[in-house]
Amino acid sequence: MRITQIKVPFPSEYGRGRGTNAYLLEGEIKVLVDSGFDSEENRKFIRKALEKTGAWDLDVIVLTHGHLDHFSLGVYLQRETGASLMVHKDDSEMLTDYSTYYSKWFEEICGYAVEGGFDPGILEEARIKLITAASILSRYAPHEEFTEISLAGGSVRTMHLPGHTDGSVGVVTGDAVFAGDAMIEGSTVVRDLKKEFNSLEKLKVFKRVYPGHDRSPLSRAEVETLEAHFVSRLDKVLSVSRGGARLKDVVTSLYGEMMLDHAPYRLILPINQAIAYLKYLETEGHVEKRGGMWYSFVESISSPVG
Numbered sequence: 001m002r003i004t005q006i007k008v009p010f011p012s013e014y015g016r017g018r019g020t021n022a023y024l025l026e027g028e029i030k031v032l033v034d035s036g037f038d039s040e041e042n043r044k045f046i047r048k049a050l051e052k053t054g055a056w057d058l059d060v061i062v063l064t065h066g067h068l069d070h071f072s073l074g075v076y077l078q079r080e081t082g083a084s085l086m087v088h089k090d091d092s093e094m095l096t097d098y099s100t101y102y103s104k105w106f107e108e109i110c111g112y113a114v115e116g117g118f119d120p121g122i123l124e125e126a127r128i129k130l131i132t133a134a135s136i137l138s139r140y141a142p143h144e145e146f147t148e149i150s151l152a153g154g155s156v157r158t159m160h161l162p163g164h165t166d167g168s169v170g171v172v173t174g175d176a177v178f179a180g181d182a183m184i185e186g187s188t189v190v191r192d193l194k195k196e197f198n199s200l201e202k203l204k205v206f207k208r209v210y211p212g213h214d215r216s217p218l219s220r221a222e223v224e225t226l227e228a229h230f231v232s233r234l235d236k237v238l239s240v241s242r243g244g245a246r247l248k249d250v251v252t253s254l255y256g257e258m259m260l261d262h263a264p265y266r267l268i269l270p271i272n273q274a275i276a277y278l279k280y281l282e283t284e285g286h287v288e289k290r291g292g293m294w295y296s297f298v299e300s301i302s303s304p305v306g
């Protein structure tokens, strides 16, 4: 299987410098894992990249998950090449109606955030900015949903890796896995940390883990470093909520006072992350929520998995 990494830049409004890692797998069939953000420049960019390797006649685009920075350019590719665009059924609603999915997520975050001490005016500012951006980019993306895929006699298959999103998958070929945002060097945004820990465990058997952003490929050691990062974050949350803490206290202890001065919309991911840590600790019986306060019962978690 020939593997080509295509680093598709983010349009400037989503943060220059970063980009989405798409991967072209060429064997019996031509598979593109993820695509990138849709923009005029990126359409030209990906067309050129695929034509260069003679792979414009793609067979299938497999999405590691339903986030815009992974699927939206794929809609263009599907239309132009005729390849099918495939997403796990649990992320299918994002390709059907991204705005609604995004609004629901935002409402949930805001519920916790307002109760947890954040200024409703600032959250409203963030909501307007983010929902507007999502609705500009979102449109119905014709797609096929799956629970598991096996292509070319099983030489390319998927593995469910929920945590970052419910429908996150890895695309497996040989001893390599294309893990999307289930694994990014350093840290990754999670909706469900318990599922994420299980998914990281599954990634450890692979020699090479190709992430959805930044440096690639990664090894088992980096997967273990990410686990350790989450564990140290959880310990920090436990220590700050020893005598009771609001969500805002947890967010500032994790990310610093400084970040509260940032543009409102940049608060949302740190808030999402802090909620994921607290919910994980709550299901493990290590913290309890009473009104807008979280209280921890233990100093540290010894083993997060199990």
Ligand SMILES: [Zn+2]
Residues within 6 Å of the ligand: 065, 067, 164, 181
């Ligand atoms: Zn993502």
Ligand SMILES: [Zn+2]
Residues within 6 Å of the ligand: 020, 067, 069, 070, 181, 212, 213
């Ligand atoms: Zn991503």
